[in-house]
Amino acid sequence: MRPEDLSVNEVHGCQNRRIIMFERILIPIDNSSESWVAAHHAIALAQEEGSQLIGLYIADEKVISSPCWASADAMDPLSPGCDPMMLQQSENIRKQFKELGEKALRDLRQQAATAGVTIETYFETGIVPEIILEYAQNADLVVMGRRGVGGKWRGPLFGSTFEAVVRHAPCPVLATVSDPRPLNTLLVAYDGSDRARDALEIAMHLALEKDRRLIILTVDDGKHDRTAASFEAAALAREKGLSAKRRLVKGHVAEQILIAADEENVDLILIGAYGHSRFLAAILGSTVNDVVHQAATPVMICRKQP
Template identity: 25%
Template sequence: MKNIVACIDNSHVAAAVCDASAWISKQVERPLLLLHVLDKSVYPAKTDLSGNLGLGARTHLLEELADLDAQRSKLALEQGRLQLEEARKRVEQQGVREVETLQRHGHFVETLADLQQDTRILVMGRQGEDHQAGVREIGSNLETVIRTLGCRILVTPPDFKTPSKVLLAYDASPTAKKVLQVIASSPLCKGLPFHLLMVGERSDKNLLLLEEAREELEARGHSGVTTALKSGEVEQTLLNHVAEHQLDLIVMGAYGHSRIRQFLVGSTTTNLLRRSEVPILLMRQ
């Protein structure tokens, strides 16, 4: 059975990652795996100083530095273990029954790639532990993860609120239609009102495509679907719609050539993830 995988670290977004992954785990009834990765690029397990050896006194100093590196890695691993235990307690208090923890010492993106075959949804914070609270930036690994992994990824800002209304960004492309079918059938958003938003010119064709999408959602048990066709820049149009209607989650397909999916390549992706006040679920089909 595929897991919900939550990336846990010492950042101010960790609590939101716990809350978001707990919500997902309960909604889709899948086990939750809490993952902590001690990145080798930051915490080397062993410092290789063989190429720097010289005089005896210098050798002794380098040996001490190597010992300090080893101690630093050991302490960081222990800190990560404690973070995982706190995360476990938090999600269990929210009613998650199947919880496991996993700690790895390796490269962060490679570790996620190794696990993605058994991952249904990956949950990450918008920022990592290297970012200060209140700074609107995204973590250095996030964009690489989005481009590298093929699984669904939920990116949460520092404050997570259990979704009550969902925005589905839709462009009627084959990928968007597949995303529509998957999210409509998934228990993740079962019973939640949907807003279907298309960014493009107002035409009879686009209005018809939106109506067909609405009928698809309602046929799969979603009532009260709202449709909207708006012109403008994709990023700002999405954010304005979310704010105007007080929506709690953005769902959209990743990659492609249409206006909505094209934003995921380049700076617009970064801007949307950085500016959004609500979680974004990226789905690649």
């Protein structure tokens, strides 16, 4: 049974009204160290937000079926198909996936319980990114390591599993690189686009939650005057009661984001899934790609659920 769709929840206290932005956090895991780092980030964020975790382990059908594909002659229409020995090998791989998956999900449930976080877990078999994206339809955030959870492969979504999820997920994706640390300083890249507004809204929410330092970075790449966008973002932050630091710089966008993150000792970078270009709506934009793969801190690629 698939997890049901749940919307943003509003929690009412005696005098305070709190919005849980990430009510359901999806954490796909495998047995890689990267996926467990991502799990630790997801648990820490779930503790802060009061979120429910969705743990997902996927047995990769491409790996399970590989012995049969290797034994069958794809060029011979009269080929008898998979050799019985290869079929048995595939079944052995399937059983190994099941054992590893059950252990990984059991460990994840234990870690969540220790942290006081509610969790539901699922084991699936299929094409890794396709199943992650199916579950992402009913999540508010996906947390993944930049590697792991399927690694690199070539298939219907092309490229690595992580990149496929970032391109197509309907919700934000948090890319992790190391064990979680306190999120004291947030950097949001803002260019005035709709996706940048999504990133700014999430950044402001996180800043307000724990009185965090917020830096709004706008980069003038020489193609567009971003001055108005910079002041617009600062005004939006003030409306929320935030005194954000505004940085307006010139240069290559990804390079300036990475420089600012280093200079400001940033703990989390937030960036829109893509900028203004319609072409970039279909693929992972070069700016996002460069930042995600070069940043020394976690990066949240932001797009809000429709």
